[in-house]
Amino acid sequence: MFNPKIPFNELPPLPPDADLETKPVMRKLIKASRALSELNGALTNLPNPNLFLDTIHLQEAKSSSEIENIITTNDDLYRDIIADKKVGAPAVKEVLRYKQALWLGLERIENRPFISTNLCIEIVQCIKQNSSGIRVTPGTVLADSTGNVLYTPPAGEMVIRNKMSELELFINETDNLDPLIKMALLHYQFEAIHPFADGNGRTGRILLLLYLKLSGLLQIPAIYLSDYIIRNKLSYYELLRGVTERQEWQPYVLYMLDMVEVIAQRSLVRIHAVSALMDTISERIKKQVPLAYSKELVEILFRLPYTKRQVLSDAGLGTLKTVGNYLAQLEQAGILTSEKLGKEKFYINKALMDFLAKPN
Numbered sequence: 001m002f003n004p005k006i007p008f009n010e011l012p013p014l015p016p017d018a019d020l021e022t023k024p025v026m027r028k029l030i031k032a033s034r035a036l037s038e039l040n041g042a043l044t045n046l047p048n049p050n051l052f053l054d055t056i057h058l059q060e061a062k063s064s065s066e067i068e069n070i071i072t073t074n075d076d077l078y079r080d081i082i083a084d085k086k087v088g089a090p091a092v093k094e095v096l097r098y099k100q101a102l103w104l105g106l107e108r109i110e111n112r113p114f115i116s117t118n119l120c121i122e123i124v125q126c127i128k129q130n131s132s133g134i135r136v137t138p139g140t141v142l143a144d145s146t147g148n149v150l151y152t153p154p155a156g157e158m159v160i161r162n163k164m165s166e167l168e169l170f171i172n173e174t175d176n177l178d179p180l181i182k183m184a185l186l187h188y189q190f191e192a193i194h195p196f197a198d199g200n201g202r203t204g205r206i207l208l209l210l211y212l213k214l215s216g217l218l219q220i221p222a223i224y225l226s227d228y229i230i231r232n233k234l235s236y237y238e239l240l241r242g243v244t245e246r247q248e249w250q251p252y253v254l255y256m257l258d259m260v261e262v263i264a265q266r267s268l269v270r271i272h273a274v275s276a277l278m279d280t281i282s283e284r285i286k287k288q289v290p291l292a293y294s295k296e297l298v299e300i301l302f303r304l305p306y307t308k309r310q311v312l313s314d315a316g317l318g319t320l321k322t323v324g325n326y327l328a329q330l331e332q333a334g335i336l337t338s339e340k341l342g343k344e345k346f347y348i349n350k351a352l353m354d355f356l357a358k359p360n
């Protein structure tokens with residue numbers, strides 16, 4: 001009998017001893033794969049596909065952290081990224097580190113296409129900005145808001161390490177499982193092992209993006225999966241428990257596939273919308289502030305919604321004085337708004353900020 005208060009050292013290795021390829025799963029799998037492949041196609045066809053990565057990954061970092069009650073606002077986040085003097089609250093720093101951790105992971109798998117325990121450790125250390133490693137002391141439990149223990153992950157460093165090596169083998173071996181199903185399985189397993197004292201949720205969600213890239217399903221991992229989880233958070237927790245307590249894989253796998261489908265579709269719509277917004281702003285700049293116009297300028301305004309003179313000047317758009325004039329004129333034309341913080345002046349692409357705040 002499963003006892004939530006006893007370390008779950010019996011957590012079975014993957015793949016589960018269950019029929020995963022049921023009719024409902026296969027039907028959902030087709031839809032999710034199709035949506036993802038459309039997104040992949042649209043992204044690879046963009047003239048500058050990496051342009052939106054910063055923003056998308058910051059939105060992902062913000063939502064994934066929010067699932068863990070680390071709450072920030074877009075303004076605080078984007079301001080802090082470009083500010084010389086970082087005044088951000090601890091939560092802002094943590095979200096920015098999440099994005100760094102994601103990028104570190106992406107860079108690692110670029111060089112070595114392999115998800116390992118050590119990579120997970122590197123990622124969690126980057127998020128937590130400390131030297132955390134595999135849990136060595138007992139006492140890690142998952143509890144509800146009233147302190148009621150719902151799950152006690154495996155305990156004992158060797159037990160955890162062994163389960164992580166089994167997981168590592170499962171992730172990287174070739175088999176007949178569909179990669180999207182595999183992604184769902186590995187996420188559950190990682191969360192159930194819960195190898196770290198903290199940061200497991202966030203590391204596990206970074207692995208989702210890394211796996212999408214590794215498996216070739218999404219060449220440019222411009223996707224914002226945590227948006228789905230934050231909107232369907234209770235089910236996420238309940239479904240994870242359903243797997244542990246009742247081996248209910250199907251509803252959990254369906255949830256993960258639905259996440260891929262919904263988010264891929266939404267991302268596709270949003271990529272087109274933001275590209276259209278970029279065209280509109282380009283035209284406005286050409287018309288209203290022709291001297292300031294360049295393709296590079298527009299790209300900077302859309303790479304991140306906050307900018308400043310130094311950024312433009314570093315990008316080779318002119319001296320600080322020249323680009324300062326551009327920015328002032330863009331503000332006069334109503335294309336940018338500005339904000340002062342101490343000695344620094346930031347310029348904000350309000351249309352992009354509004355777009356990011358839109359729920360869909």
Ligand SMILES: Nc1ncnc2c1ncn2[C@@H]1O[C@H](COP(=O)(O)OP(=O)(O)O)[C@@H](O)[C@H]1O
Nearest residue numbers: 068151191192197198199200201202237240241
């Ligand atoms: N019953 C459960 N079984 C396994 N994992 C769970 C369960 N409930 C929640 N989780 C996972 O644990 C994460 C929280 O773990 P934690 O180490 O605090 O992560 P973080 O520091 O990123 O907040 C959740 O986001 C979820 O992924």
Ligand SMILES: [Mg+2]
Nearest residue numbers: 068198199200
């Ligand atoms: Mg936590």
